[in-house]
Amino acid sequence: MSRAEGGETMKKSIGDNEIPKGWSFEQGLELVKKAGYEGIELWLGDVPWFQMTTTDAQVLDLRRKVENAGLVVSNVSSGLHWKYPISARDPPIREEGIRILEREIETAHLLGPDAILVVAGLVTEEVPYNEVYNRCLEVLKSVAPKAAQAGVKIGCENNNSENKFLLSPREFLGFLKELNEPSVGIHLDVGNIHDTGFAEQWIEMLGPYITRIHVKDVMKKRGRCCDSVYTNIFLGDNNWKAIRAALDKVGYDGWLVAEMERRYGAAHDQQFYDTAAALDRVISNRL
Amino acid sequence: MGLAAGSAAMGLAGRLGATDLAWPFAARDAEGGAEITVLDCGKACTISESLAGYESALRACGVPHRRVFDATGLTAKKLIVPAAHLSDCRALQRIKKSLARGGMLLFESGATFLEAREFEIHQRLMESEFGIRLGAPWQLWEGGNSARQTPYINYEWPAAAKIRDFSRLIPVDCEGVESIASFEDLTLAVKRPAGRGTMVFLGSPLGPHLLAGDREAESWFKQFCSSC
Numbered sequence: 373m374s375r376a377e378g379g380e381t382m383k384k385s386i387g388d389n390e391i392p393k394g395w396s397f398e399q400g401l402e403l404v405k406k407a408g409y410e411g412i413e414l415w416l417g418d419v420p421w422f423q424m425t426t427t428d429a430q431v432l433d434l435r436r437k438v439e440n441a442g443l444v445v446s447n448v449s450s451g452l453h454w455k456y457p458i459s460a461r462d463p464p465i466r467e468e469g470i471r472i473l474e475r476e477i478e479t480a481h482l483l484g485p486d487a488i489l490v491v492a493g494l495v496t497e498e499v500p501y502n503e504v505y506n507r508c509l510e511v512l513k514s515v516a517p518k519a520a521q522a523g524v525k526i527g528c529e530n531n532n533s534e535n536k537f538l539l540s541p542r543e544f545l546g547f548l549k550e551l552n553e554p555s556v557g558i559h560l561d562v563g564n565i566h567d568t569g570f571a572e573q574w575i576e577m578l579g580p581y582i583t584r585i586h587v588k589d590v591m592k593k594r595g596r597c598c599d600s601v602y603t604n605i606f607l608g609d610n611n612w613k614a615i616r617a618a619l620d621k622v623g624y625d626g627w628l629v630a631e632m633e634r635r636y637g638a639a640h641d642q643q644f645y646d647t648a649a650a651l652d653r654v655i656s657n658r659l
Numbered sequence: 660m661g662l663a664a665g666s667a668a669m670g671l672a673g674r675l676g677a678t679d680l681a682w683p684f685a686a687r688d689a690e691g692g693a694e695i696t697v698l699d700c701g702k703a704c705t706i707s708e709s710l711a712g713y714e715s716a717l718r719a720c721g722v723p724h725r726r727v728f729d730a731t732g733l734t735a736k737k738l739i740v741p742a743a744h745l746s747d748c749r750a751l752q753r754i755k756k757s758l759a760r761g762g763m764l765l766f767e768s769g770a771t772f773l774e775a776r777e778f779e780i781h782q783r784l785m786e787s788e789f790g791i792r793l794g795a796p797w798q799l800w801e802g803g804n805s806a807r808q809t810p811y812i813n814y815e816w817p818a819a820a821k822i823r824d825f826s827r828l829i830p831v832d833c834e835g836v837e838s839i840a841s842f843e844d845l846t847l848a849v850k851r852p853a854g855r856g857t858m859v860f861l862g863s864p865l866g867p868h869l870l871a872g873d874r875e876a877e878s879w880f881k882q883f884c885s886s887c
Contacts, residue, residue, distance in 0.1 A: 617809035621821035621875055
Protein backbone atom coordinates (compact mmCIF):
# COMPACT_ATOMS: atom_id res chain seq x y z
CA MET A 373 0.00 0.00 0.00
CA SER A 374 1.47 3.38 -0.93
CA ARG A 375 1.76 6.36 1.35
CA ALA A 376 -0.95 8.04 -0.68
CA GLU A 377 -3.24 5.13 0.12
CA GLY A 378 -2.51 5.44 3.83
CA GLY A 379 0.41 3.07 3.97
CA GLU A 380 3.74 3.42 5.74
CA THR A 381 4.93 6.94 6.37
CA MET A 382 8.43 8.19 7.12
CA LYS A 383 9.38 8.63 10.77
CA LYS A 384 11.85 11.03 12.35
CA SER A 385 14.59 10.53 14.85
CA ILE A 386 17.62 12.43 16.13
CA GLY A 387 20.99 11.39 17.49
CA ASP A 388 21.66 11.00 21.18
CA ASN A 389 24.91 12.82 20.52
CA GLU A 390 22.81 15.98 20.12
CA ILE A 391 21.61 15.81 23.72
CA PRO A 392 23.04 18.89 25.47
CA LYS A 393 26.28 18.25 27.33
CA GLY A 394 25.76 17.52 30.96
CA TRP A 395 22.27 16.11 30.49
CA SER A 396 21.49 12.54 31.43
CA PHE A 397 20.26 10.02 28.92
CA GLU A 398 16.83 10.08 30.51
CA GLN A 399 16.63 13.86 30.32
CA GLY A 400 17.61 13.64 26.69
CA LEU A 401 14.97 11.02 25.97
CA GLU A 402 12.34 13.21 27.57
CA LEU A 403 13.35 16.11 25.34
CA VAL A 404 13.38 13.94 22.21
CA LYS A 405 9.90 12.68 22.98
CA LYS A 406 8.49 16.09 23.87
CA ALA A 407 9.91 17.57 20.70
CA GLY A 408 7.87 15.03 18.72
CA TYR A 409 10.36 12.46 17.47
CA GLU A 410 9.41 8.82 17.16
CA GLY A 411 12.93 7.51 17.60
CA ILE A 412 16.47 8.13 18.71
CA GLU A 413 19.75 7.24 17.00
CA LEU A 414 22.35 5.87 19.41
CA TRP A 415 25.99 6.73 18.75
CA LEU A 416 28.43 4.07 19.91
CA GLY A 417 31.52 5.71 21.36
CA ASP A 418 30.20 9.26 21.12
CA VAL A 419 28.15 9.46 24.31
CA PRO A 420 28.88 8.47 27.91
CA TRP A 421 26.08 5.93 28.14
CA PHE A 422 27.05 3.97 25.03
CA GLN A 423 30.68 2.98 24.72
CA MET A 424 32.61 -0.06 23.53
CA THR A 425 32.82 -1.03 27.19
CA THR A 426 29.04 -0.90 27.69
CA THR A 427 27.88 -4.42 28.49
CA ASP A 428 25.00 -6.22 26.83
CA ALA A 429 22.99 -5.88 30.03
CA GLN A 430 23.58 -2.15 30.04
CA VAL A 431 22.62 -1.94 26.36
CA LEU A 432 19.37 -3.71 27.16
CA ASP A 433 18.84 -1.18 29.92
CA LEU A 434 19.27 1.61 27.37
CA ARG A 435 16.58 -0.04 25.28
CA ARG A 436 14.27 -0.24 28.24
CA LYS A 437 14.78 3.47 28.94
CA VAL A 438 14.14 4.35 25.31
CA GLU A 439 10.93 2.36 25.22
CA ASN A 440 9.78 3.70 28.58
CA ALA A 441 10.14 7.15 27.10
CA GLY A 442 7.78 6.12 24.31
CA LEU A 443 10.50 5.97 21.67
CA VAL A 444 12.33 3.34 19.65
CA VAL A 445 15.95 3.15 18.54
CA SER A 446 16.01 4.07 14.85
CA ASN A 447 19.56 2.87 14.24
CA VAL A 448 23.02 2.51 15.77
CA SER A 449 25.83 4.71 14.48
CA SER A 450 29.43 5.32 15.36
CA GLY A 451 32.01 7.98 14.73
CA LEU A 452 34.80 5.74 15.99
CA HIS A 453 35.74 4.72 12.46
CA TRP A 454 37.29 8.12 11.84
CA LYS A 455 39.97 7.01 14.32
CA TYR A 456 39.83 3.27 13.56
CA PRO A 457 38.98 2.98 9.88
CA ILE A 458 38.25 -0.49 8.51
CA SER A 459 40.49 0.53 5.62
CA ALA A 460 43.57 1.23 7.79
CA ARG A 461 46.93 -0.18 6.74
CA ASP A 462 47.95 -0.87 10.35
CA PRO A 463 46.44 -4.28 11.20
CA PRO A 464 45.62 -3.55 14.89
CA ILE A 465 43.80 -0.35 13.91
CA ARG A 466 41.90 -2.17 11.18
CA GLU A 467 41.06 -4.97 13.61
CA GLU A 468 39.70 -2.44 16.07
CA GLY A 469 37.61 -0.94 13.27
CA ILE A 470 36.19 -4.36 12.50
CA ARG A 471 35.49 -4.97 16.17
CA ILE A 472 33.61 -1.65 16.35
CA LEU A 473 31.57 -2.62 13.30
CA GLU A 474 30.74 -5.97 14.85
CA ARG A 475 29.79 -4.33 18.13
CA GLU A 476 27.44 -2.02 16.25
CA ILE A 477 25.75 -5.07 14.78
CA GLU A 478 25.56 -6.82 18.15
CA THR A 479 24.10 -3.79 19.92
CA ALA A 480 21.64 -3.10 17.12
CA HIS A 481 20.38 -6.63 17.52
CA LEU A 482 19.89 -5.98 21.25
CA LEU A 483 18.36 -2.54 20.78
CA GLY A 484 15.93 -3.45 18.04
CA PRO A 485 16.70 -1.44 14.89
CA ASP A 486 17.56 -3.17 11.64
CA ALA A 487 20.29 -0.76 10.56
CA ILE A 488 23.67 0.58 11.55
CA LEU A 489 25.86 3.34 10.13
CA VAL A 490 29.51 2.91 9.31
CA VAL A 491 31.99 5.38 7.93
CA ALA A 492 33.39 2.93 5.44
CA GLY A 493 36.85 3.90 4.36
CA LEU A 494 39.09 6.88 4.90
CA VAL A 495 41.26 8.04 2.03
CA THR A 496 44.26 10.10 3.08
CA GLU A 497 47.52 11.27 1.57
CA GLU A 498 49.09 8.26 3.18
CA VAL A 499 46.45 5.62 2.43
CA PRO A 500 45.38 5.85 -1.18
CA TYR A 501 41.97 5.31 -2.72
CA ASN A 502 42.53 1.90 -4.28
CA GLU A 503 43.80 0.38 -1.06
CA VAL A 504 40.84 1.82 0.82
CA TYR A 505 38.45 0.44 -1.81
CA ASN A 506 39.85 -3.08 -1.69
CA ARG A 507 40.07 -3.22 2.11
CA CYS A 508 36.50 -1.97 2.51
CA LEU A 509 35.24 -4.60 0.10
CA GLU A 510 37.11 -7.29 1.98
CA VAL A 511 35.98 -6.22 5.45
CA LEU A 512 32.36 -5.63 4.52
CA LYS A 513 32.23 -8.95 2.72
CA SER A 514 33.54 -10.70 5.84
CA VAL A 515 31.14 -8.95 8.23
CA ALA A 516 28.03 -9.06 6.04
CA PRO A 517 27.03 -12.60 7.07
CA LYS A 518 27.05 -11.59 10.74
CA ALA A 519 24.84 -8.61 9.91
CA ALA A 520 22.49 -10.79 7.89
CA GLN A 521 22.22 -13.29 10.73
CA ALA A 522 21.41 -10.48 13.16
CA GLY A 523 18.78 -9.07 10.80
CA VAL A 524 20.73 -5.84 10.56
CA LYS A 525 21.75 -3.87 7.48
CA ILE A 526 25.09 -2.11 7.33
CA GLY A 527 24.62 1.40 5.95
CA CYS A 528 27.85 2.85 4.61
CA GLU A 529 27.56 6.60 4.95
CA ASN A 530 28.47 8.91 2.09
CA ASN A 531 30.92 11.33 3.64
CA ASN A 532 32.07 12.61 0.27
CA SER A 533 34.72 15.23 0.76
CA GLU A 534 35.24 14.30 4.40
CA ASN A 535 36.52 10.77 3.82
CA LYS A 536 37.25 11.36 0.12
CA PHE A 537 35.81 7.98 -0.79
CA LEU A 538 32.95 6.98 -3.12
CA LEU A 539 32.43 10.54 -4.20
CA SER A 540 29.64 10.18 -6.72
CA PRO A 541 26.38 8.24 -6.71
CA ARG A 542 27.53 6.08 -9.58
CA GLU A 543 30.77 5.24 -7.80
CA PHE A 544 28.85 4.33 -4.66
CA LEU A 545 26.37 2.24 -6.60
CA GLY A 546 29.21 0.46 -8.37
CA PHE A 547 30.84 -0.32 -5.04
CA LEU A 548 27.64 -1.77 -3.60
CA LYS A 549 27.01 -3.80 -6.73
CA GLU A 550 30.55 -5.13 -6.68
CA LEU A 551 30.14 -6.02 -3.01
CA ASN A 552 26.86 -7.73 -3.83
CA GLU A 553 25.73 -8.23 -0.25
CA PRO A 554 22.03 -7.66 0.46
CA SER A 555 22.86 -6.72 4.04
CA VAL A 556 25.04 -3.77 2.96
CA GLY A 557 23.60 -0.55 1.63
CA ILE A 558 24.00 3.20 1.96
CA HIS A 559 23.14 5.38 4.93
CA LEU A 560 22.50 8.41 2.76
CA ASP A 561 23.34 11.83 4.17
CA VAL A 562 21.66 14.54 2.11
CA GLY A 563 23.89 17.24 3.55
CA ASN A 564 27.29 15.61 3.07
CA ILE A 565 27.13 15.92 -0.70
CA HIS A 566 28.00 19.64 -0.47
CA ASP A 567 28.66 21.18 -3.85
CA THR A 568 29.79 17.93 -5.47
CA GLY A 569 26.31 16.97 -6.57
CA PHE A 570 22.63 16.92 -5.78
CA ALA A 571 21.05 14.87 -3.03
CA GLU A 572 17.95 14.05 -5.07
CA GLN A 573 20.12 12.44 -7.73
CA TRP A 574 21.84 10.30 -5.11
CA ILE A 575 18.42 9.20 -3.87
CA GLU A 576 17.31 8.34 -7.39
CA MET A 577 20.32 6.23 -8.19
CA LEU A 578 20.68 4.49 -4.87
CA GLY A 579 17.00 4.11 -3.95
CA PRO A 580 16.73 0.40 -3.17
CA TYR A 581 20.04 0.45 -1.31
CA ILE A 582 19.14 3.20 1.15
CA THR A 583 19.05 1.97 4.76
CA ARG A 584 18.50 5.30 6.53
CA ILE A 585 18.67 8.99 5.65
CA HIS A 586 20.65 11.56 7.60
CA VAL A 587 19.10 14.97 7.29
CA LYS A 588 20.79 18.33 7.46
CA ASP A 589 21.19 21.29 5.17
CA VAL A 590 24.37 22.56 3.61
CA MET A 591 25.68 25.89 2.39
CA LYS A 592 27.26 24.83 -0.86
CA LYS A 593 29.10 28.04 -1.60
CA ARG A 594 30.75 28.26 1.76
CA GLY A 595 34.36 27.21 1.74
CA ARG A 596 35.59 24.69 4.20
CA CYS A 597 38.34 26.80 5.71
CA CYS A 598 36.67 28.54 8.57
CA ASP A 599 33.26 27.50 9.77
CA SER A 600 30.83 24.68 9.37
CA VAL A 601 29.20 24.27 5.97
CA TYR A 602 26.16 22.74 7.59
CA THR A 603 23.07 24.51 8.77
CA ASN A 604 19.48 23.97 9.81
CA ILE A 605 17.00 22.35 7.45
CA PHE A 606 15.64 24.89 4.92
CA LEU A 607 18.39 27.41 5.60
CA GLY A 608 20.91 25.97 3.17
CA ASP A 609 21.13 25.14 -0.52
CA ASN A 610 19.52 21.71 -0.66
CA ASN A 611 16.47 21.53 -2.92
CA TRP A 612 14.06 20.09 -0.37
CA LYS A 613 11.17 19.84 -2.81
CA ALA A 614 13.29 17.75 -5.14
CA ILE A 615 14.65 15.65 -2.28
CA ARG A 616 11.14 14.97 -1.01
CA ALA A 617 9.92 14.09 -4.48
CA ALA A 618 12.90 11.80 -4.98
CA LEU A 619 12.02 9.93 -1.79
CA ASP A 620 8.54 9.38 -3.22
CA LYS A 621 9.98 8.37 -6.55
CA VAL A 622 12.02 5.53 -5.05
CA GLY A 623 9.36 4.59 -2.53
CA TYR A 624 11.43 5.35 0.56
CA ASP A 625 9.32 5.20 3.68
CA GLY A 626 11.94 4.67 6.37
CA TRP A 627 13.58 6.85 8.98
CA LEU A 628 14.71 10.45 8.53
CA VAL A 629 17.44 10.93 11.11
CA ALA A 630 18.37 14.50 12.00
CA GLU A 631 22.09 15.11 12.26
CA MET A 632 22.41 18.76 13.14
CA GLU A 633 26.16 19.28 13.06
CA ARG A 634 25.80 23.02 13.51
CA ARG A 635 24.44 23.42 16.99
CA TYR A 636 22.55 26.34 18.41
CA GLY A 637 24.79 28.65 20.45
CA ALA A 638 22.13 28.98 23.11
CA ALA A 639 18.75 27.43 23.93
CA HIS A 640 20.14 24.10 22.79
CA ASP A 641 16.91 22.24 23.40
CA GLN A 642 15.10 24.58 21.01
CA GLN A 643 17.02 23.04 18.11
CA PHE A 644 15.27 19.75 18.82
CA TYR A 645 11.86 21.36 18.42
CA ASP A 646 12.78 23.39 15.38
CA THR A 647 14.35 20.41 13.66
CA ALA A 648 11.35 18.19 14.43
CA ALA A 649 9.01 20.78 12.97
CA ALA A 650 11.13 21.03 9.83
CA LEU A 651 11.17 17.25 9.46
CA ASP A 652 7.40 17.16 9.82
CA ARG A 653 7.14 19.56 6.88
CA VAL A 654 9.42 17.32 4.83
CA ILE A 655 7.53 14.16 5.76
CA SER A 656 4.11 15.66 5.06
CA ASN A 657 5.46 17.31 1.88
CA ARG A 658 4.36 20.79 2.89
CA LEU A 659 7.28 22.58 1.34
CA MET B 660 28.72 -5.10 -37.05
CA GLY B 661 28.41 -1.38 -36.34
CA LEU B 662 25.16 -0.01 -35.02
CA ALA B 663 24.29 1.92 -38.17
CA ALA B 664 25.15 -0.98 -40.47
CA GLY B 665 23.26 -3.34 -38.25
CA SER B 666 20.26 -1.05 -38.23
CA ALA B 667 20.29 -0.83 -41.98
CA ALA B 668 20.53 -4.57 -42.22
CA MET B 669 17.54 -4.90 -39.91
CA GLY B 670 15.50 -2.57 -42.08
CA LEU B 671 16.53 -4.50 -45.16
CA ALA B 672 15.60 -7.75 -43.49
CA GLY B 673 12.22 -6.31 -42.62
CA ARG B 674 11.48 -5.48 -46.22
CA LEU B 675 12.84 -8.70 -47.72
CA GLY B 676 11.56 -11.00 -45.00
CA ALA B 677 15.04 -12.43 -44.46
CA THR B 678 15.61 -14.45 -41.36
CA ASP B 679 18.35 -15.12 -38.84
CA LEU B 680 20.55 -12.11 -39.32
CA ALA B 681 23.55 -11.94 -37.06
CA TRP B 682 22.02 -9.15 -35.01
CA PRO B 683 22.76 -9.07 -31.30
CA PHE B 684 19.56 -7.40 -30.24
CA ALA B 685 17.23 -10.38 -30.61
CA ALA B 686 14.70 -8.53 -32.73
CA ARG B 687 12.37 -10.81 -34.57
CA ASP B 688 12.77 -11.13 -38.29
CA ALA B 689 9.46 -11.80 -40.01
CA GLU B 690 7.31 -8.77 -40.64
CA GLY B 691 4.53 -8.61 -38.07
CA GLY B 692 6.23 -11.28 -35.97
CA ALA B 693 7.67 -8.81 -33.49
CA GLU B 694 5.45 -7.77 -30.65
CA ILE B 695 6.62 -4.17 -30.77
CA THR B 696 7.86 -2.14 -33.71
CA VAL B 697 10.15 0.84 -33.18
CA LEU B 698 10.13 3.41 -35.96
CA ASP B 699 13.52 4.99 -36.50
CA CYS B 700 12.73 8.35 -38.09
CA GLY B 701 16.35 8.97 -39.02
CA LYS B 702 17.10 12.68 -38.93
CA ALA B 703 13.56 13.36 -37.79
CA CYS B 704 14.35 11.55 -34.55
CA THR B 705 15.72 14.52 -32.68
CA ILE B 706 17.05 12.65 -29.64
CA SER B 707 18.98 9.52 -30.62
CA GLU B 708 19.35 8.57 -26.95
CA SER B 709 15.61 8.13 -26.89
CA LEU B 710 15.62 5.56 -29.66
CA ALA B 711 18.48 3.74 -27.98
CA GLY B 712 16.66 3.91 -24.66
CA TYR B 713 13.48 2.26 -25.90
CA GLU B 714 15.40 -0.52 -27.60
CA SER B 715 17.53 -1.03 -24.53
CA ALA B 716 14.44 -1.27 -22.34
CA LEU B 717 12.72 -3.68 -24.72
CA ARG B 718 15.76 -5.93 -24.66
CA ALA B 719 15.90 -5.77 -20.89
CA CYS B 720 12.20 -6.69 -20.69
CA GLY B 721 12.70 -9.52 -23.16
CA VAL B 722 9.99 -8.12 -25.43
CA PRO B 723 10.30 -9.23 -29.05
CA HIS B 724 10.73 -6.13 -31.13
CA ARG B 725 12.10 -4.83 -34.40
CA ARG B 726 13.27 -1.53 -35.79
CA VAL B 727 11.90 -0.17 -39.05
CA PHE B 728 12.86 2.94 -40.99
CA ASP B 729 9.68 3.62 -42.92
CA ALA B 730 6.05 3.34 -41.91
CA THR B 731 4.89 2.72 -45.49
CA GLY B 732 2.54 -0.23 -45.51
CA LEU B 733 3.32 -0.91 -41.89
CA THR B 734 0.83 -2.73 -39.78
CA ALA B 735 1.96 -3.03 -36.25
CA LYS B 736 0.18 -4.18 -33.15
CA LYS B 737 2.28 -1.80 -31.11
CA LEU B 738 4.34 0.99 -32.56
CA ILE B 739 6.79 3.23 -30.75
CA VAL B 740 7.95 6.44 -32.42
CA PRO B 741 10.78 7.95 -30.35
CA ALA B 742 11.48 11.68 -30.24
CA ALA B 743 9.82 12.41 -33.57
CA HIS B 744 9.72 15.73 -35.34
CA LEU B 745 8.19 14.72 -38.63
CA SER B 746 7.57 17.78 -40.80
CA ASP B 747 6.19 15.67 -43.63
CA CYS B 748 2.49 15.09 -43.11
CA ARG B 749 2.60 12.03 -45.34
CA ALA B 750 4.95 10.35 -42.91
CA LEU B 751 2.50 11.07 -40.12
CA GLN B 752 -0.36 9.75 -42.20
CA ARG B 753 1.54 6.51 -42.78
CA ILE B 754 1.93 6.19 -39.04
CA LYS B 755 -1.79 6.77 -38.60
CA LYS B 756 -2.60 4.15 -41.18
CA SER B 757 -0.59 1.61 -39.24
CA LEU B 758 -3.35 1.85 -36.63
CA ALA B 759 -6.07 1.12 -39.17
CA ARG B 760 -6.51 -2.36 -37.74
CA GLY B 761 -6.22 -1.24 -34.17
CA GLY B 762 -3.19 -1.45 -31.96
CA MET B 763 -1.27 0.98 -29.80
CA LEU B 764 0.92 3.88 -30.85
CA LEU B 765 3.37 5.47 -28.44
CA PHE B 766 4.38 8.76 -30.04
CA GLU B 767 7.08 10.66 -28.22
CA SER B 768 7.40 14.28 -29.21
CA GLY B 769 10.75 15.30 -30.67
CA ALA B 770 10.00 18.97 -30.06
CA THR B 771 12.11 19.33 -26.92
CA PHE B 772 14.93 21.36 -28.44
CA LEU B 773 13.32 22.69 -31.63
CA GLU B 774 13.66 26.29 -32.71
CA ALA B 775 10.45 28.32 -32.65
CA ARG B 776 9.63 27.96 -36.34
CA GLU B 777 10.23 24.21 -36.34
CA PHE B 778 8.10 23.87 -33.25
CA GLU B 779 5.22 25.66 -34.96
CA ILE B 780 5.34 23.12 -37.78
CA HIS B 781 5.36 20.27 -35.28
CA GLN B 782 2.51 21.83 -33.35
CA ARG B 783 0.41 22.33 -36.50
CA LEU B 784 0.94 18.81 -37.79
CA MET B 785 0.24 17.10 -34.47
CA GLU B 786 -3.11 18.88 -34.37
CA SER B 787 -4.06 18.33 -37.98
CA GLU B 788 -3.04 14.67 -38.11
CA PHE B 789 -3.71 13.44 -34.60
CA GLY B 790 -5.92 16.08 -32.99
CA ILE B 791 -3.25 16.64 -30.34
CA ARG B 792 -3.03 20.31 -29.38
CA LEU B 793 0.33 21.36 -27.96
CA GLY B 794 1.13 24.37 -25.86
CA ALA B 795 4.27 26.47 -26.00
CA PRO B 796 7.33 24.71 -24.61
CA TRP B 797 8.03 25.28 -20.96
CA GLN B 798 11.61 25.79 -19.89
CA LEU B 799 11.82 24.07 -16.56
CA TRP B 800 15.27 25.14 -15.52
CA GLU B 801 15.78 28.60 -16.95
CA GLY B 802 15.42 31.76 -14.98
CA GLY B 803 13.83 30.24 -11.93
CA ASN B 804 15.09 29.23 -8.55
CA SER B 805 15.63 25.51 -8.77
CA ALA B 806 15.02 25.25 -5.05
CA ARG B 807 11.38 25.90 -5.75
CA GLN B 808 10.77 22.99 -8.07
CA THR B 809 11.04 19.28 -8.47
CA PRO B 810 12.47 17.59 -11.56
CA TYR B 811 9.81 14.89 -11.81
CA ILE B 812 6.80 14.34 -13.97
CA ASN B 813 3.96 12.41 -12.37
CA TYR B 814 2.80 9.56 -14.56
CA GLU B 815 -0.58 7.98 -13.73
CA TRP B 816 -1.13 5.42 -16.46
CA PRO B 817 -0.47 2.57 -16.84
CA ALA B 818 1.24 2.88 -13.47
CA ALA B 819 2.03 5.66 -11.04
CA ALA B 820 5.64 6.78 -11.31
CA LYS B 821 7.79 9.85 -10.98
CA ILE B 822 10.15 10.18 -13.91
CA ARG B 823 12.54 13.00 -14.64
CA ASP B 824 11.81 15.82 -17.04
CA PHE B 825 14.07 16.39 -20.03
CA SER B 826 14.63 20.12 -19.55
CA ARG B 827 11.82 21.37 -21.74
CA LEU B 828 8.22 20.33 -21.28
CA ILE B 829 5.69 20.28 -24.13
CA PRO B 830 2.25 20.79 -22.55
CA VAL B 831 -0.72 19.01 -24.12
CA ASP B 832 -4.28 20.24 -24.14
CA CYS B 833 -6.16 17.45 -22.44
CA GLU B 834 -9.67 18.55 -23.32
CA GLY B 835 -11.53 15.50 -24.54
CA VAL B 836 -8.60 13.17 -23.98
CA GLU B 837 -7.27 11.27 -21.01
CA SER B 838 -4.36 12.89 -19.20
CA ILE B 839 -1.81 10.29 -18.12
CA ALA B 840 1.11 12.44 -16.96
CA SER B 841 1.49 15.92 -15.60
CA PHE B 842 3.89 18.39 -14.07
CA GLU B 843 2.14 20.60 -11.56
CA ASP B 844 -0.95 21.68 -13.52
CA LEU B 845 0.51 20.99 -16.96
CA THR B 846 -0.62 17.87 -18.78
CA LEU B 847 2.37 16.34 -20.53
CA ALA B 848 1.05 13.04 -21.82
CA VAL B 849 -2.33 11.91 -23.04
CA LYS B 850 -4.04 8.78 -24.25
CA ARG B 851 -6.69 8.96 -26.92
CA PRO B 852 -8.38 6.84 -29.54
CA ALA B 853 -6.74 6.94 -32.97
CA GLY B 854 -8.62 5.18 -35.76
CA ARG B 855 -9.34 1.73 -34.40
CA GLY B 856 -6.36 1.91 -32.12
CA THR B 857 -5.06 4.00 -29.25
CA MET B 858 -2.45 6.70 -29.27
CA VAL B 859 -0.31 7.66 -26.32
CA PHE B 860 1.44 10.99 -26.82
CA LEU B 861 4.40 11.92 -24.63
CA GLY B 862 5.26 15.61 -24.42
CA SER B 863 8.38 14.90 -22.38
CA PRO B 864 10.90 12.34 -23.59
CA LEU B 865 10.97 9.06 -21.71
CA GLY B 866 13.54 7.27 -23.89
CA PRO B 867 16.65 9.01 -22.52
CA HIS B 868 15.69 8.00 -19.00
CA LEU B 869 15.33 4.40 -20.10
CA LEU B 870 18.86 4.60 -21.49
CA ALA B 871 20.09 6.17 -18.25
CA GLY B 872 18.72 3.24 -16.28
CA ASP B 873 16.03 5.10 -14.36
CA ARG B 874 14.36 2.29 -12.43
CA GLU B 875 10.96 3.90 -12.28
CA ALA B 876 11.02 4.69 -16.01
CA GLU B 877 11.90 1.08 -16.73
CA SER B 878 9.12 -0.17 -14.50
CA TRP B 879 6.60 2.20 -16.12
CA PHE B 880 7.64 1.11 -19.59
CA LYS B 881 7.38 -2.55 -18.64
CA GLN B 882 3.82 -1.92 -17.45
CA PHE B 883 3.11 -0.06 -20.69
CA CYS B 884 4.31 -3.02 -22.78
CA SER B 885 2.14 -5.38 -20.73
CA SER B 886 -0.93 -3.21 -20.88
CA CYS B 887 -1.09 -2.84 -24.65
